[in-house]
Amino acid sequence: MDKIVGPGNAYVAAAKKLVFGQVAIDMIAGPSEVAIIADSTADPVFAAADMLAQAEHDEKAAAVLFTPDPDLAREVAAEIRRQIKPLPRKKIIQKSLSSFGAIIITADIDEAAALTNLFAPEHLELMVENPTNALRHIRSAGSVFLGSYTPEALGDYIAGANHILPTEGTARFSSPLGVYDFYKRMSVLSFSRAAFENLSEATRHFARMEGLCAHANSVQVRCKSGKN
Known part of the structure; x- marks a missing residue:
């Protein structure tokens, strides 16, 4: 079970609150x-x-x-x-x-x-x-x-x-x-090498600002790579 929907009384609302996060719900109805x-x-x-x-x-x-x-x-x-x-x-x-x-x-x-x-x-x-x-x-x-x-x-x-x-x-x-x-959605991303290089410096800059050096490095190693 991935989602619980439907009307109900205060007990149903309380039950939905308990399981929310483990499964999705439609809403908490008052x-x-x-x-x-x-x-x-x-x-x-x-x-x-x-x-x-x-x-x-x-x-x-x-x-x-x-x-x-x-x-x-x-x-x-x-x-x-x-x-x-x-x-x-x-x-x-x-x-x-x-x-x-x-x-x-x-x-x-x-x-x-x-x-x-x-x-x-x-x-x-x-x-x-x-x-x-x-x-x-x-x-x-x-x-x-x-x-x-x-x-x-x-x-x-x-x-x-x-x-x-x-x-x-x-x-x-x-x-x-x-x-x-x-329905649920997924984000799908695809960059060419040229598009990647256009954004690589900005990405590394933001990563370093957050102190996430491995993030910056994951971009840097691609900048050094000769692979397309």
């Missing part, structure tokens, strides 16, 4: 999270439902709404209070939202996108009038869901995109699991 960027065209019922859906994962799940519309912010908050009442995992949701939930009013959609890029969420929903245009401003998110009828739950179960995603801000520098994770 608690699940969703960010929603919504404008005045968004349905507060949908936004609230999706925040609740994320929060029911566990008490450390995060659900954050960014919107420039104060009225929408108030309506989403009211919808959360209404929709949470009959949910079986109500206590988990309440703990999650109280610790890691937020509704943030921004100056505009551009600021919402900028804050989202800093957050770098696992899931991002764009509930805006033109989600394709808004997507151009997003640089860091694990999986992006465009429009009001692309809820994150589709991605969890049936949409088809890989759902092993970077969490806890790691979308700033990593990507969802994909076929490229099962």
Whole structure:
């Protein structure tokens, strides 16, 4: 076995940490999270439902709404209070939202996108009038869901995109699991004698600066050689 990939709970994450270095892993996944960027065209019922859906994962799940519309912010908050009442995992949701939930009013959609890029969420929903245009401003998110009828739950179960995603801000520098994770590369170098001689002096200079005389000598012996 050379690489271990796949989702899991905190115990799976701990096991991956233990074996990392002996084998490769895809990532250390943290608690699940969703960010929603919504404008005045968004349905507060949908936004609230999706925040609740994320929060029911566990008490450390995060659900954050960014919107420039104060009225929408108030309506989403009211919808959360209404929709949470009959949910079986109500206590988990309440703990999650109280610790890691937020509704943030921004100056505009551009600021919402900028804050989202800093957050770098696992899931991002764009509930805006033109989600394709808004997507151009997003640089860091694990999986992006465009429009009001692309809820994150589709991605969890049936949409088809890989759902092993970077969490806890790691979308700033990593990507969802994909076929490229099962590729590896090798560097291959080849120098002619003329090309070698062009760089030999600089190579010896760097080697001597580091005090690695055998490195310098491995170049020097070739400079003295009459072989091609």
